Amino acid sequence: MTYLIDSSIYISALNSDDVLQPTSQTALSIIQKSRIIVPALIISEIITVLNKTNPKATKPAVHSLLNNVVVALDVKFIHQFLRRIPPVNHLKTSDLVIAITALIYKATLITWDKQLINNTKSLCVAITPTQIKEQYGINTK
Secondary structure, three states, rough: OEEEHHHHHHHOOOOOOOHHHHHHHHHHHHHHOEEEEEHHHHHHHHHHHHHHHHHHHHHHHHHHHHOEEOOOHHHHHHHHHHHOOOOOOOOOOHHHHHHHHHHHHHEEEOOOOHHHHHHHOOOOOOOOOHHHHHHHHOOOO
């Protein structure tokens, strides 16, 4: 299985004050041996947030992310994006880039963003970490 993990999951997993941290961490642990796609855009979002909230975690998090398939926002991606962009959509640009990246790589998008899940149904499969736990039969309570 191939997954694209939204920045909300990584940021939650690294934030001990986040009530969703245990579920985010469990979901990441479950899929750790799967193929993980990480758009450069998500790495940039994570760096930005961690530099503000947990600077010491920034470099280790980035080094860990770079061990996955990193998708650059380059000319090749732009051509793929142009071929797949829907004529009408309700996504902000960053979310559309993430959804189309999931589409290109046939990846399941994992996010806590319910609006992103609802607005990407025509482009890709999008689920929450709770749903990952349920799929693998792990108690979600």
